[in-house]
Amino acid sequence: MKKLLLNPFEKYGELQLLAVGIILTVAGSILAFYCNARFDGVIDLHFGEGLILSDPFIDNAINIVSLFIFLFILGLIINTKTRIIDVVTTILIARVPFYLLSLVNCTNIMVRIQNNIDPANLYNITFSTLEMITLLVFGLVTILFLIWFVVLLYNGFKTATNIKQTSHKVMFGIAILLAEALSKIILFIL
Amino acid sequence: MQIKTPKLPIACPSCQESLHVSQLSCPACSTQVSGNYPLPVLLRLPADEQAFILQFFLSGGSLKEMASQIGISYPTVRNRLDDIIEKVKQLSSEE
Numbered sequence: 001m002k003k004l005l006l007n008p009f010e011k012y013g014e015l016q017l018l019a020v021g022i023i024l025t026v027a028g029s030i031l032a033f034y035c036n037a038r039f040d041g042v043i044d045l046h047f048g049e050g051l052i053l054s055d056p057f058i059d060n061a062i063n064i065v066s067l068f069i070f071l072f073i074l075g076l077i078i079n080t081k082t083r084i085i086d087v088v089t090t091i092l093i094a095r096v097p098f099y100l101l102s103l104v105n106c107t108n109i110m111v112r113i114q115n116n117i118d119p120a121n122l123y124n125i126t127f128s129t130l131e132m133i134t135l136l137v138f139g140l141v142t143i144l145f146l147i148w149f150v151v152l153l154y155n156g157f158k159t160a161t162n163i164k165q166t167s168h169k170v171m172f173g174i175a176i177l178l179a180e181a182l183s184k185i186i187l188f189i190l
Numbered sequence: 191m192q193i194k195t196p197k198l199p200i201a202c203p204s205c206q207e208s209l210h211v212s213q214l215s216c217p218a219c220s221t222q223v224s225g226n227y228p229l230p231v232l233l234r235l236p237a238d239e240q241a242f243i244l245q246f247f248l249s250g251g252s253l254k255e256m257a258s259q260i261g262i263s264y265p266t267v268r269n270r271l272d273d274i275i276e277k278v279k280q281l282s283s284e285e
Contacts, residue, residue, distance in 0.1 A: 010266050013257070081272075152272050162269040 006148075007155040008093060014085045021092025026062055028099025032056035036111055037102035040065055040187055042180040043146065045101055047110040059187070060095070066183040067091045069144040071157060078168050079161045090156025097145040097152070104138050150176075199233050201241050208234055231281045246271065 003011065012020075030053075032039065038046050039059040068091055075082035104110060113131050118124070127135065157163060157172060202209055211227040232240065249255045257267045 159265045
């Protein structure tokens with residue numbers, strides 16, 4: 001079970017991972033639409049109202065492409081035998097924690113909390129006990145799921161490229177940050 | 191009771207240096223040959239890596255077939271093979 005959740009790339013074939021990855025990406029995008037979640041960056045998740053169904057799909061497509069560009073180039077630098085399909089399946093599966101995180105807003109509570117905040121008067125924010133508990137739980141769950149995302153992405157990339165050197169691991173971290181910047185730029189332009 | 195086949199030791203238990211063959215014997219006539227022969231590179235690999243190479247050979251060099259036989263993914267098999275190739279190269283250069 002631990003292997004399945006943290007490193008399915010070691011055991012399962014690329015076609016199985018690709019099929020599961022595509023199904024979960026579509027399901028995750030639909031879930032995000034119903035939970036008012038936007039994936040506005042490779043490592044971003046925000047809640048807001050007035051979404052149309054295509055929004056989460058476009059967000060996910062941009063995030064997947066941004067991550068692919070940097071991770072595949074880095075993969076080829078590390079190991080010329082790196083295959084496109086292994087990088088794609090890594091990204092598709094690694095994004096699952098983000099899709100699950102959108103469930104936090106299934107009752108629209110995060111949007112309600114956001115709406116109670118007056119941006120013009122940030123020094124006078126008051127939260128009810130329930131809102132405080134919700135924000136605390138959401139914060140902790142987000143940290144855990146973000147770690148889960150990085151662990152999945154790293155394990156998949158490690159399997160795809162046979163990464164070993166510390167310098168390559170640092171470059172992997174930089175590649176994620178560059179992908180985040182690229183996805184933000186594309187979303188800003190759109 | 192089944193007698194276990196003894197494993198060929200490849201490293202010195204005290205200092206971990208690679209062992210050499212100093213005696214060979216014929217099981218039919220008990221003739222013994224003494225000398226100082228280094229182990230071939232492949233025999234200096236651990237038993238699981240030797241088994242991996244044998245399986246690779248028996249599957250006709252097909253990593254995909256091997257992956258489905260072992261029940262692990264293709265890149266995992268390829269990475270393991272790459273690691274063994276690196277190790278064999280290192281052992282060969284030490285000779």
